[in-house]
Amino acid sequence: xxxxxxxxxxxxxxTKIKFVNDYELDKTGIQWIINPxxxxxxxxxxxxxxxxxxxxxxxxxxxxxxAETEPTIxxxxxxxxxxxxxxxxxxxxxxQTAKQIAEAVKDENYDLIxxxxxxxxxNGMAVGEMLAELLNINSAASISGINFDKSLFTIKREIDGxxxxxxxxxxxxxxVQKGIAINPRIPAxxxxxxxxxxxxxxxxxxxxxxxxxxxxxxxxxxxxxxxMIAADNVTELVNLLHNEAKVx
Amino acid sequence: xxxxxxxxxxGKFKKLSYELVSYSYELAKKLNTKVIALSIGNVNNDxxxxxxKYGAHKIITVKNQQLNILDNKLFAEVITNVAQKNEAxxxxxxxxxxxxxxxxxxxxxxxxxxxxxVESIPTNTQPFTIRKKVYTGKAYNNVIVKTPKKILTLFQxxxxxxxxxxxxxxxxxxxxxxxxxxxxxxxxxxxxKILLQDAEIVVSAGRGLKAPENWGxxxxxxxxxxxxxxxxxxxxxxxxxxxxxxxGQTGKIIAPNLYFALGISGAIQHLGGxxxxxxxxxxxxxxxxxxxxxxxxxxxxxxxxxIPELIVAIKQxxx
Ligand SMILES: Cc1cc2nc3c(=O)[nH]c(=O)nc-3n(C[C@H](O)[C@H](O)[C@H](O)COP(=O)(O)OP(=O)(O)OC[C@H]3O[C@@H](n4cnc5c(N)ncnc54)[C@H](O)[C@@H]3O)c2cc1C
Ligand SMILES: Nc1ncnc2c1ncn2[C@@H]1O[C@H](COP(=O)(O)O)[C@@H](O)[C@H]1O
Numbered sequence: 001x002x003x004x005x006x007x008x009x010x011x012x013x014x015t016k017i018k019f020v021n022d023y024e025l026d027k028t029g030i031q032w033i034i035n036p037x038x039x040x041x042x043x044x045x046x047x048x049x050x051x052x053x054x055x056x057x058x059x060x061x062x063x064x065x066x067a068e069t070e071p072t073i074x075x076x077x078x079x080x081x082x083x084x085x086x087x088x089x090x091x092x093x094x095x096q097t098a099k100q101i102a103e104a105v106k107d108e109n110y111d112l113i114x115x116x117x118x119x120x121x122x123n124g125m126a127v128g129e130m131l132a133e134l135l136n137i138n139s140a141a142s143i144s145g146i147n148f149d150k151s152l153f154t155i156k157r158e159i160d161g162x163x164x165x166x167x168x169x170x171x172x173x174x175x176v177q178k179g180i181a182i183n184p185r186i187p188a189x190x191x192x193x194x195x196x197x198x199x200x201x202x203x204x205x206x207x208x209x210x211x212x213x214x215x216x217x218x219x220x221x222x223x224x225x226x227x228m229i230a231a232d233n234v235t236e237l238v239n240l241l242h243n244e245a246k247v248x
Numbered sequence: 249x250x251x252x253x254x255x256x257x258x259g260k261f262k263k264l265s266y267e268l269v270s271y272s273y274e275l276a277k278k279l280n281t282k283v284i285a286l287s288i289g290n291v292n293n294d295x296x297x298x299x300x301k302y303g304a305h306k307i308i309t310v311k312n313q314q315l316n317i318l319d320n321k322l323f324a325e326v327i328t329n330v331a332q333k334n335e336a337x338x339x340x341x342x343x344x345x346x347x348x349x350x351x352x353x354x355x356x357x358x359x360x361x362x363x364x365x366v367e368s369i370p371t372n373t374q375p376f377t378i379r380k381k382v383y384t385g386k387a388y389n390n391v392i393v394k395t396p397k398k399i400l401t402l403f404q405x406x407x408x409x410x411x412x413x414x415x416x417x418x419x420x421x422x423x424x425x426x427x428x429x430x431x432x433x434x435x436x437x438x439x440x441k442i443l444l445q446d447a448e449i450v451v452s453a454g455r456g457l458k459a460p461e462n463w464g465x466x467x468x469x470x471x472x473x474x475x476x477x478x479x480x481x482x483x484x485x486x487x488x489x490x491x492x493x494x495x496g497q498t499g500k501i502i503a504p505n506l507y508f509a510l511g512i513s514g515a516i517q518h519l520g521g522x523x524x525x526x527x528x529x530x531x532x533x534x535x536x537x538x539x540x541x542x543x544x545x546x547x548x549x550x551x552x553x554x555i556p557e558l559i560v561a562i563k564q565x566x567x
Contacts, residue, residue: 013497013517017386036498094362095355117348120384120497125343125364125401129320129352138429139320141349144491154433157318158345160257160445161492162437164317169429175349178498179491211361213392215377220388220523226530226540231549237529238561240545245527247506248449248473248562 001056001151003045004110006101006127007038007076008119009069022216032072036184037116043181045114046080048148056148058082062104064097066090070200077195078187084198089205094122096210098130103206106135112153113173117142122214128175138172144179250276250283251336253327254299255346256291262446263409264342266302270410271402272340273303275369279338284308285416286330288315288323296418303412308334308419318346319428324353326423331358336397343401344445351401360397367406367524384497384520404445405503406524444493447476449506452495452522454480456511456532456551460488465555466510472562478502480512496521511551514539531555 011017012031020026034042042061049056061076062085063069073084087104091097105113113135115128132139144163145156155174157164187195229237241248252272254265272283285304287296289311296307310326327350331339339354341347343365355362363378370378376393378400444450451470457463470477477493484494495502497520507525511532512518519542522528530543531554540546547554 011383013384015383017383019387094352098352098356121382123365123380123382123384125348126352126355126362129349130356132320133324133353133356139349139353140430141320142345158492159435159437160344161439161441161443162435164435165433166317167431167433178494182485211355211359211393211395212363213394215390215392217382218379218388218390220385223542224544226543226546228540228546228548231547231554234547234554234557235561235564237545237547237558238565241506241527241529242565245506245544247527 001052001111002058002060002108003049003056004105004108004113005038005042005045005059005061005076005081006113006115006131007042007061007063007072008035008116008121009063009065009072010035010119010121013120017219019217022218032069034072034076035116035119037118037176039184040178040181041114041116041176042076042079042081043183043185044146044176046185047181048146052148055151060085060110062087062101064089064091064100073200074195075187077198077200078191079185080191082198084200086200086202087205088202092210092214093212094124094126094130095212096208098127098134099208100205101127101131102134104203109171111170113171115173115175117175117177128173132173135173138168139174140166140168140172141175143174143176146174146176146180249281249334249336250279250338250340251327251331251334252283252285252340253347253350254285254287255342256287256289256295259289259291259295261291261295261298264344264404264446265299266409267404267407268340268342268402269299269302269304270412271369271407273412274407274410275338275340276303278369279373281337282306284334284336286310286327288326293418297416300414300416301411302409303414304416305414306419307416308421310421310423312423312425314425314428317428317430317432318349319430320349320353322425322428323350324357325425327354328357329423330421338397339399341399341401343403347401351399355399358397358399359395360399361393361395362399363391363393364401365403366400367403384517385523386516386520403503403524442474442476444476444478444495444500444502447504449473449475450478450502450504450525451475451508451510452478452480452512453483453510453551454512455482457483462552463489465552465559469508469555469559472559472566480518509539509543510555512539513537514542
């Protein structure tokens with residue numbers, strides 16, 4: 001059995017977002033990380049492999065990106081992924097990304113593919129399910145738990161006001177969210193050393209058109225000043241919420 | 249045609265459903281076309297008819313045993329089928345767990361560009377240009393959809409409800425599908441509680457509350473306001489509150505009319521999930537807490553003192 005985890009390379013979540021002109025992210029000083037959900041997906045994949053008594057043989061990570069994403073890919077190898085693929089292109093949209101991944105892995109027959117529910121930069125919310133469609137496999141979205149027992153996968157899916165427990169036939173893709181794993185793995189020294197020699201295959205991209213074009217950025221309008229109310233005058237707050245903001 | 253997929257919850261629609269139809273109607277006006285609302289599952293005609301009030305010109309209903317639980321693959325097949333039969337050029341879904349599960353598959357099937365998580369109608373139709381949030385709410389990006397067909401998913405509570413009454417026919421469509429390879433074992437649901445995503449008012453508390461046993465006042469405040477409760481991430485990580493209450497970048501993203509941030513510092517990842525709220529009230533002991541930069545109204549004070557007083561004051565205005 002083999003698992004594929006799709007990882008995107010994103011600015012650290014505390015990054016103050018700025019643009020060079022209206023069209024380009026200002027990359028100065030940005031720390032790049034594995035997208036938080038992808039990191040949790042990888043963590044869960046590693047846990048499943050370790051508990052599978054050899055049934056799960058390999059975990060591969062894949063990224064679509066330029067050479068500058070390699071430190072992030074090496075981090076995934078350092079926490080325990082067995083090998084990695086990088087498709088050498090900066091994809092312009094979710095469709096291009098998904099299609100490049102599909103082309104790179106279509107003959108590999110992964111039993112399970114994990115992606116995050118969204119990447120924290122583009123918030124595209126699309127690559128995972130597009131990939132499932134391109135590979136024509138089953139899928140489930142917003143998964144907060146995966147278990148594996150004797151070739152049978154059970155998954156926990158978040159629904160409005162609760163969760164569902166499901167079984168799903170392999171091969172399948174799950175887009176994962178919070179709960180799938182609790183704490184992401186931190187690379188240890190030994191892992192970092194090993195990661196240097198683990199296979200990282202670079203594949204050249206296919207010629208694929210994008211469906212949507214991201215153009216200019218805008219920063220949100222600065223908020224008006226916060227109206228401060230004295231702590232001993234909560235009645236004033238209630239009046240404002242009632243008469244001014246009209247929300248209660 | 250604009251096709252909008254309308255999910256149901258045990259045979260019922262909710263505000264979000266009507267918001268999708270209202271949005272689709274506005275878009276149809278702009279594109280000079282009509283709205284078809286598609287329902288999959290067991291919904292009776294009285295309920296279906298309600299969609300006409302918000303602008304559906306036609307209502308299609310598909311009932312099929314295989315479609316009783318969400319199977320993304322099968323749902324995408326059915327919606328694609330209906331979209332092709334009706335020559336839909338735009339498909340609108342909710343940006344909730346269901347919409348996000350299906351829309352990308354439709355995008356591939358119909359070769360239609362997808363913009364997920366829109367909040368407003370397109371600023372331009374030639375080329376089709378629409379604004380979307382990126383970097384978890386820290387910026388907006390204008391997106392041009394280059395394909396002839398388009399798919400959008402709409403953030404809940406971003407457009408609102410607009411009535412546009414129509415005389416709509418209900419059409420029953422029989423569409424058969426393969427057998428689902430997803431089997432439901434069990435469902436765990438809390439009933440009788442206002443869902444966080446649906447709530448008009450949300451009372452949220454953070455580590456400033458100090459311990460889980462102090463949540464009584466938070467729940468009391470939520471109760472008198474008919475609000476849902478939420479929390480910051482460390483609070484749910486500690487197990488003080490259920491994970492379902494966690495809001496923020498890695499939790500739920502919400503946009504209520506009123507959001508109370510009680511003892512929450514206002515970290516950038518927290519704001520990512522709540523900054524679209526129409527009005528934010530912050531209560532914090534630290535005058536420099538970043539939450540005050542995001543808030544509309546603020547009180548510098550101890551939650552343990554301020555919340556009980558607030559409850560009393562609200563009770564008085566309600567009288
Ligand atoms: C990748 C990543 C993703 C994350 N995602 C999220 C997310 O989705 N959601 C989220 O919330 N966080 C998220 N975080 C965590 C975030 O960075 C903050 O650590 C977290 O939001 C802080 O929670 P808090 O405000 O409850 O606690 P604190 O930061 O500890 O703040 C407590 C606040 O309470 C105030 N206070 C103390 N006592 C009182 C009192 N008696 N009365 C009134 N006020 C009082 C303090 O002044 C302080 O401002 C994420 C972090 C990372 C790295
Ligand atoms: N460039 C990329 N390379 C590999 N995987 C990606 C890439 N972009 C997105 N993904 C995967 O798709 C998920 C959803 O991303 P998105 O659709 O961009 O919000 C992410 O959590 C990743 O698992």
